[in-house]
Amino acid sequence: MEKLLVRAVRGEDVERPPVWLMRQAGRHIPEYREIREEYSFLEAIKTPEVAERITLLPWEHYRPDGVVMFSDILTVLEPLGFDYRIESGVGPVIEDPFDGPSDVPDDYAAIADELDYVGALLERLDDAVGDETSLIGFAGGPFTLASYIIASGSSRHDEIRQFRARHPNAFASLLDVIADAVLDSLQYQIDHGADVVQLFDTYAGELAPADYREFLLPLHRRICAGVDAPVILFVRNMAGRLDALADADPDAVSLDWTVDIADARDELGDIAVQGNLDPQYLFGDESFVRAETEQVIEAAGPRGHVLNLGHGVHADTPMENVRAFVETAKNWEYEN
């Protein structure tokens, strides 16, 4: 039988909701913080044995139904010609800053060459736990990656919308070439062991609705249709526009915590949903975490639901609450 997470994403009958957490391999785990004293973030993601060790930390602690490779939504930037570094307090910064429409790349370097460390990581994970849990690959989406290319710092989703207003053709070309590279990267991950892939176009909800439909939707459709494994699509702040995400035809939509998950089920029809507990709820007491998690599971209903947070786990989250969250799903039995 297929793995639980894959079946749930496909909307097949399942006994209980599978569970994993976005950013589960991260700062809330003490061993992660220890490893990161030795390796920078980029060193860690580019060194398969280190990335494997980090990926498996939440597996060892919580045994989730999905293990998400420890990597970065931005890895595709390098094959596109935009090397980057991580600057403290700012986040990712492009080494050679984008200089306007003439800097839109025509093409990108071979994914298998540039992102070989991602393939190597997935092969190691497949050997280590590939039979026991689902391996989840991912990439940033075109709008989100374009935002990082255009500008640094917290105003980047403002800057990219300004670029859209000033240079609509260059904006469209930039998104287009990124989409091709993202599609190749996701298929490469699937070829190397990923069971499911998630497309994080986190910032795309910042676009006006007509702009999402004009510029992004065709690219999201192309990516969802172009890969040989189930695709989960995550965009923040799309409550009220779930119909547009449905038109991208992903296997599942990952919902942030500002969406009522029962309403989302009604709007999305046969498309599965993932989510959507507020990550900040994991700072409440354990009984609160269990009760709120149960409520999400009940509101989502049986089949077609992957339990997750509405965004990534925060750094200081108490591990016992992450455990309570995972256990709530693992102990659940759908009534039939």
Add this chain to the structure above:
Amino acid sequence: MEKLLVRAVRGEDVERPPVWLMRQAGRHIPEYREIREEYSFLEAIKTPEVAERITLLPWEHYRPDGVVMFSDILTVLEPLGFDYRIESGVGPVIEDPFDGPSDVPDDYAAIADELDYVGALLERLDDAVGDETSLIGFAGGPFTLASYIIASGSSRHDEIRQFRARHPNAFASLLDVIADAVLDSLQYQIDHGADVVQLFDTYAGELAPADYREFLLPLHRRICAGVDAPVILFVRNMAGRLDALADADPDAVSLDWTVDIADARDELGDIAVQGNLDPQYLFGDESFVRAETEQVIEAAGPRGHVLNLGHGVHADTPMENVRAFVETAKNWEYEN
């Protein structure tokens, strides 16, 4: 006859949409930047003659249908006992940092004493242009002000949700006392000349839907019902939850640019709408600005629409595009 903006907010028949811009008295105007070389932001808002000069700059340049007092959404923090300063790169910082549930105030100082500079400003504005345009007062909403009280920097809407998870009773008490102070502040503004007031609970869309309904909606209702002038309610990222905003019963809902304004009209029924051009569109060329502005006006339909942006004007916005935006509304004639 009542002023155009007031009539539109009330959903009465109007000849054309009234227009103003959030943050219209700000950095995009060169004279503002000159004045700010002499006065800090807090000095400027607390000195009525300076605040008047700044408020009137966009009036002199564009003749909008609404003149919004130059002030701060956070002024109510001081009567609540939270003095603050503006730190470069961080934003507002509470002088004596919030120390947990025991720091929730029971009460607040008299608005007329603490915010006398706001009353003095509105009286000056009423004398200067009160017959020719609508005077708009405003305050931050309870959730947004609570976010600023709890934490500094860009993670503040994460921190306030964490506070909600950890201390739900203190969270509710904090919002409650803020709501009372906000209500008094808005009524004080009306008593001193404001024709319309806008409640900026910008961050409230970051709450989970059930939390908005449990904690904020009753307070938004109380504020909307409690003041003797039309109230415009602005919350970012409420697409998909406009029904909840409608339940707060404001006279108008100010929409950010991620909402389709025609869909919003359908959902909001008789409640007027304000908005909602993406502020970044004002960086496009002038014909783009005019065309997109016309599209917003057409999509919103005749009556019950105040043309505005979906958020504040950005600092470097070209003045000719602001002018084109305003003129598009002023030259419009609704077909009947």
